[in-house]
Amino acid sequence: MKKPLLRASSLASPKQQHNWDWRAASNFIAGGAGGGLLLWASVVNASADATRMAILLGLILIGSGLTCVWFEIGRPWRALNVYRHFATSWMTREAVVALGVFAAGGLALLTGAFALSFLAGILGLTFLYSQARILAANKGIPAWRHPRSISLMIATGLAEGAGFLVCVLSLSSAAVGFPVLAGLIALIVVRALFWKSYLGALVADGAPDATLKVLSGIAPRLLVVGHILPALAVVAAMAGMPGGAVLSFAAGILVVAGGWFLKFTLVRRAAFTQGLALLHLPVRGQGTAGAATKPGWKTVPGVKAG
Numbered sequence: 491m492k493k494p495l496l497r498a499s500s501l502a503s504p505k506q507q508h509n510w511d512w513r514a515a516s517n518f519i520a521g522g523a524g525g526g527l528l529l530w531a532s533v534v535n536a537s538a539d540a541t542r543m544a545i546l547l548g549l550i551l552i553g554s555g556l557t558c559v560w561f562e563i564g565r566p567w568r569a570l571n572v573y574r575h576f577a578t579s580w581m582t583r584e585a586v587v588a589l590g591v592f593a594a595g596g597l598a599l600l601t602g603a604f605a606l607s608f609l610a611g612i613l614g615l616t617f618l619y620s621q622a623r624i625l626a627a628n629k630g631i632p633a634w635r636h637p638r639s640i641s642l643m644i645a646t647g648l649a650e651g652a653g654f655l656v657c658v659l660s661l662s663s664a665a666v667g668f669p670v671l672a673g674l675i676a677l678i679v680v681r682a683l684f685w686k687s688y689l690g691a692l693v694a695d696g697a698p699d700a701t702l703k704v705l706s707g708i709a710p711r712l713l714v715v716g717h718i719l720p721a722l723a724v725v726a727a728m729a730g731m732p733g734g735a736v737l738s739f740a741a742g743i744l745v746v747a748g749g750w751f752l753k754f755t756l757v758r759r760a761a762f763t764q765g766l767a768l769l770h771l772p773v774r775g776q777g778t779a780g781a782a783t784k785p786g787w788k789t790v791p792g793v794k795a796g
């Protein structure tokens with residue numbers, strides 16, 4: 491291929507985005523887990539101390555994620571402008587919900603009232619949903635905009651929240667009950683299914699080759715570390731093997747680690763732009779133009795040569 495054609499192909503190819511760095515990824519990583527943890531802390535019948543520990547951890551996670559995003563902004567105090575677009579921006583909705591999360595969660599810590607804990611849990615779920623919609627609203631990134639990314643982000647956030655709750659219960663005087671462990675296994679299975687569905691849909695509907703290479707590359711590790719090993723640890727704990735608390739804690743940590751690995755990869759490493767589809771490769775001067783192409787993609791949906 492001549493140099494002008496190579497240059498045109500290079501310019502049109504998908505590029506890895508660099509606008510959202512590790513700080514933006516940290517908001518999805520920590521904030522999603524915190525929202526899931528607040529929900530499960532509000533519905534699981536744990537001791538008052540364990541519930542308070544879980545709520546506090548959930549608030550710390552959400553606060554940490556938002557703080558990372560705040561430091562990413564060149565002029566941090568301009569972050570207040572995020573509250574101006576509630577009707578159109580999921581980022582604004584996330585910020586508004588966060589205020590309610592901290593208000594309800596803080597009052598729940600002070601009073602121990604179930605109603606406030608439940609409200610914090612519902613708001614935590616809403617925060618998680620808002621984050622999933624933020625990612626999907628970025629239409630220029632095929633890996634993010636796919637509709638199944640929403641269900642995947644919610645599924646992993648709920649699984650991570652349950653994993654953190656199991657860790658809290660393992661470290662507190664409260665026992666990790668059979669229903670909680672059974673619920674964790676169910677969430678592990680649900681996340682694995684949504685991950686498989688998401689990856690399969692990307693392959694079927696089309697995505698940059700680099701995106702598919704990155705996501706397919708982490709699939710075996712995610713399967714083992716994030717799904718199989720924690721499920722085996724939970725089964726062992728449910729079977730009454732010695733060291734049940736340690737097994738439960740290990741399962742919770744592995745579920746969280748798998749989810750965080752998935753989200754970091756999705757936000758940072760697999761986030762390639764759309765690129766451009768060329769109706770034909772350009773030619774300088776006289777000669778025949780090249781065929782239609784979509785550099786960085788295996789196919790050219792809807793584009794015909796000539």
